Amino acid sequence: MLLEVDNLTTQYGSIAALRSVSLTVAEGELIGLIGPNGAGKTTLLNTVAGLLEPATGSVRFKGEDVTGRAPDAMLRAGVALVPEHRRIFVDLTVVENLRIGGVTVPAKEREPLLDEMAELFPVLRDKWTTQAGFLSGGEAQQLAIARALMSRPQLLMMDEPSLGLAPILVDVVFDLIVKLRDQGRTLVVVEQNAARMLEVADRAYVLRSGELVVEGTGAELGARDDLFKTFVAGGDA
Numbered sequence: 702m703l704l705e706v707d708n709l710t711t712q713y714g715s716i717a718a719l720r721s722v723s724l725t726v727a728e729g730e731l732i733g734l735i736g737p738n739g740a741g742k743t744t745l746l747n748t749v750a751g752l753l754e755p756a757t758g759s760v761r762f763k764g765e766d767v768t769g770r771a772p773d774a775m776l777r778a779g780v781a782l783v784p785e786h787r788r789i790f791v792d793l794t795v796v797e798n799l800r801i802g803g804v805t806v807p808a809k810e811r812e813p814l815l816d817e818m819a820e821l822f823p824v825l826r827d828k829w830t831t832q833a834g835f836l837s838g839g840e841a842q843q844l845a846i847a848r849a850l851m852s853r854p855q856l857l858m859m860d861e862p863s864l865g866l867a868p869i870l871v872d873v874v875f876d877l878i879v880k881l882r883d884q885g886r887t888l889v890v891v892e893q894n895a896a897r898m899l900e901v902a903d904r905a906y907v908l909r910s911g912e913l914v915v916e917g918t919g920a921e922l923g924a925r926d927d928l929f930k931t932f933v934a935g936g937d938a
Contacts (some may be wrong), residue, residue, distance in 0.1 A: 702761075703728045703887055704749070704856055709758035711741075711748045718744040719910045721758070726856065726889055731882040732904035733919060735895040735933060740908040742891040743785060744878035746858050750782040756888075760855070777805050781854035785861045785891075788843035795825050795915030798833055798844055802851030810853070818847045821880075838860040846877065857881070858889045863897075874902060895933045899923035907932050 704726040708833040719741045722863050722884055726732050731784045734742045749760055751772040759768045762778060775832040790798050799818055803811040819826040822843050823870070828836065833844060842862055849857055862878070871894065892898040899905055902919035909932050915922065922928055 702724065702764060704889075705761040706745070706749065707759045707761070707762065708750060708838050709745070710754050710756045711744050715872045717756070718911050719748065719755075722908070722911075723732065723758075724906050724913065724916070726887060729765050730856075730887055730903045731878065731901060732889045733898040733905035734889060734891045735898055735905060736908040736914075737933060739809075739910070741911040743860055743909055744911075745908070746782060746860050746891060748774075750780060750823075750858065752782075764889060774854055776793045776854075777852075779855035781849040781852050781857050783845045783849045783862060783905070784850040784859070785864065787841050789833045789841055789844050790847065791830065794830050794832055795836070795844055796829045796847055798848050799825075802848035804811075804935075805852045807840050811851075814851050814853065818850065821850075822847050836871075838866055842866065842870075843877070856887050856889065858891075860891045861893055863892060863894055871897070891935065895929065896923065 702725045706722060706724045708721055709722045710717055722745060725846040734745065736742055744753065748755050751770050753775065754769045759766055761767065762780060767775065767778060788811065799815060800811065803814055806814065824840055825844055825847060836844060863874050866874065875897060878888065878890060890898065899922050905919050905922050906913055907915040915928060916930055
C-alpha cells in the first residue's frame with residue numbers, strides 16, 4: 702500500500718476531530734472522501750500532510766512510518782496537498798507560482814515540469830505571465846493543482862477542488878481529476894459533490910462526526926440512496 706492510516710485520532714484541544722480512523726490507498730487509486738461539513742475530512746488530509754499532529758495512531762507512506770513529520774518533509778517524501786481555497790500567491794505570476802511548487806525537485810527537472818504543466822493546463826499556458834490574483838476561480842483552482850504537481854508527488858491530495866465553482870468549471874475539474882488518475886497518479890480527494898465524486902472514484906470513504914462510517918467502491922456507494930439520507934446530506938457541523 703502506498704498510504705496506510707491506522708487508528709488515527711486528531712484533536713483540537715480537547716475536541717477530537719478524528720476518532721480512530723483507518724484507511725488505505727493503493728498506488729494508482731482515486732480515493733474519494735465524502736461526508737457532511739465538520740466530518741473530519743480536511744483534518745484527515747492535514748494530518749497526513751503533516752500540518753496537524755495526531756494524538757494517537759499512525760501514518761505510513763511507502764511502508765515507512767511518517768507520523769508527525771513536518772509538512773516540508775512530507776512534501777519531499779512525495780505527498781502534496783491542494784488545500785481548500787487554493788492559497789495561491791496572488792501577487793505572483795502563474796509561472797512564478799509554479800516555480801515555487803517545484804522547489805523540491807532538482808533544478809534541471811523544473812523546466813521539463815513547466816512544459817508538462819503547460820500541456821496539461823492549456824488555460825494556464827495562455828496566462829503564464831498573468832498575476833495570479835487576476836485569474837478566474839476555475840483558473841486559480843487549476844493553478845493550485847498544477848503547483849502541487851510541480852513537486853512530482855506520488856500522492857496528490859485535494860481538498861474541495863470544486864468548491865465555489867460554476868457548474869461548467871466543476872466539469873473541468875472532474876475531467877482533470879479523471880485524467881490524472883488515468884495517467885496513473887494516486888489521488889485522495891475530499892469533495893462536497895458526493896454523487897459526482899462517487900461516479901469517478903475507485904473507492905470511497907464516508908466520514909461523519911470524525912468517524913469512518915462507510916467504505917466501498919465508488920459504484921457500490923453511489924448506488925445506495927440511504928447513504929446520502931443518513932450520512933452525507935446533513936450531519937454535524
